Amino acid sequence: MSGNTPVENAMREKLKASLNPSHLEIINESYMHNVPKGAETHFKVVVVSDQFDNKPLLQRHRLVNKILDHELKNGVHALSINAKTPSQWQDSDRSVSPSPECRGGFGK
Template identity: 50%
Template sequence: MSIQTTIEQKINQAFAPEHMELINESHMHNVAPGSETHFKLVLVTEQFVGLRLLARHRAVNQLLAEELAGGVHALALHTLTPAEWQARGGVPASPACRGGSSN
């Protein structure tokens, strides 16, 4: 099973999201084609109501501790309540990679 599929399953089971996007952004970085090392997670759930941003991120990081200790190098988190999601209308685009090159 792919890392992306594993993460999606864990998120769905733990958070019952109203909206979830897990975007593999590895292609934007200096990694081998087909890598699963850099992800952006947009997670909208009622479970975040009343939680500060740090608590939301800790909950996700704890759930994905195995993946973060293994092959996942970066996980950009956008953790929102349904009201915040509605008010924002989306999340910002990811910046271009500023990492080193393979040359």
């Protein structure tokens, strides 16, 4: 973990503690938006957990949002969530699709 990414680090620790994921990626996509360099405002989360078994996608997203409630209320402007069960992850190509370019600002 890096000391210059406190929001990302907090998100990682909370998701690990709450979901015990078998796979976790937190991708800072802030650079794709009209924000200051080094900002931690836009993230994509890829999380694979047994806790998602028998839960529809909406419930999975709500669970992740609840875990990251503090961050979402304190500076995280956008959160893209990819929440899968271990079997869904195993059956997938295990890749993360790139996010589209920002349309709401001046870009990079």
